[in-house]
Amino acid sequence: MSFITQFFQRNSIYVATIFGGAFAFQTFFDVTVTKWYENHNKGKLWKDVKVKFLEGAGEEEDDE
Amino acid sequence: MSSLAFRSLRSGSALKSSIRSLSTTSSVLSSYKHPDYTTYLNNKSDDASRNLTYFMVGSMGLLSAAGAKSTVEAFLSSMAASADVLAMAKVEVKLGAIPEGKNVIIKWQGKPVFIRHRTADEIEEANNVNIKTLRDPQNDADRVQKPEWLVMLGICTHLGCVPIGEAGDFGGWFCPCHGSHYDISGRIRRGPAPLNLEIPAYDFTDDETLLVG
Numbered sequence: 001m002s003f004i005t006q007f008f009q010r011n012s013i014y015v016a017t018i019f020g021g022a023f024a025f026q027t028f029f030d031v032t033v034t035k036w037y038e039n040h041n042k043g044k045l046w047k048d049v050k051v052k053f054l055e056g057a058g059e060e061e062d063d064e
Numbered sequence: 065m066s067s068l069a070f071r072s073l074r075s076g077s078a079l080k081s082s083i084r085s086l087s088t089t090s091s092v093l094s095s096y097k098h099p100d101y102t103t104y105l106n107n108k109s110d111d112a113s114r115n116l117t118y119f120m121v122g123s124m125g126l127l128s129a130a131g132a133k134s135t136v137e138a139f140l141s142s143m144a145a146s147a148d149v150l151a152m153a154k155v156e157v158k159l160g161a162i163p164e165g166k167n168v169i170i171k172w173q174g175k176p177v178f179i180r181h182r183t184a185d186e187i188e189e190a191n192n193v194n195i196k197t198l199r200d201p202q203n204d205a206d207r208v209q210k211p212e213w214l215v216m217l218g219i220c221t222h223l224g225c226v227p228i229g230e231a232g233d234f235g236g237w238f239c240p241c242h243g244s245h246y247d248i249s250g251r252i253r254r255g256p257a258p259l260n261l262e263i264p265a266y267d268f269t270d271d272e273t274l275l276v277g
Binding site for chain 1: 111114115118119122125126127129130133134
């Protein structure tokens with residue numbers, strides 16, 4: 001607990017910690033949500049089915 | 065135990081000011097038994113309470129700051145160019161296919177772009193012009209990145225026609241609409257146009273490749 005109280009001693013440090021923490025939190029939140037989402041939708045994402053679709057397109061049609 | 069302490073405090077203050085004791089309390093006079101509030105009281109030290117409060121306020125601030133940051137970012141990124149626009153924004157030209165002394169017209173963002181592979185004579189001609197006599201004075205060196213490659217927007221600065229290459233009195237471009245003559249550096253020399261032909265942003269990614277945009 002005394003570790004955390006270090007940040008409350010000066011207002012400048014307090015505010016700086018909050019803003020700095022916001023950046024760290026945003027990255028952490030982004031990564032966590034993305035990880036959860038990709039795990040939840042495993043097998044349905046474009047990166048998972050891409051191989052299958054591109055193979056199929058290559059065999060059947062040669063537009064480009 | 066607490067009510068006992070309470071009572072002694074009361075009687076002490078009653079000595080100082082009888083009016084105050086009358087106005088603040090009736091417990092001195094009454095025999096009412098107060099319930100025991102000790103289990104409801106905050107038993108933490110001042111420091112601990114304050115730290116908890118600061119921690120909660122700080123956490124709230126942190127979340128708000130992160131939210132505000134995302135909101136601003138989302139708003140700003142909505143103003144950025146979308147991927148399809150960016151894909152159309154640049155055009156790559158292979159310069160090896162353009163022989164010396166030839167013009168090429170390419171389309172870039174719906175506009176014609178003139179690319180001329182200039183000969184040494186033409187470069188010298190463009191540099192020998194006294195720019196003080198020009199309507200829109202500009203050195204040839206300021207209009208090209210490499211002297212042998214002249215890249216400019218093919219839109220007449222008068223009313224937006226597309227000039228014809230290798231024509232006109234100055235060996236450069238000629239606008240058929242109202243008779244503006246441009247020289248071999250694309251500078252206006254005669255006719256109604258007020259400005260030199262515009263130079264788009266471009267870059268030589270390597271010796272053989274020109275990237276317009």
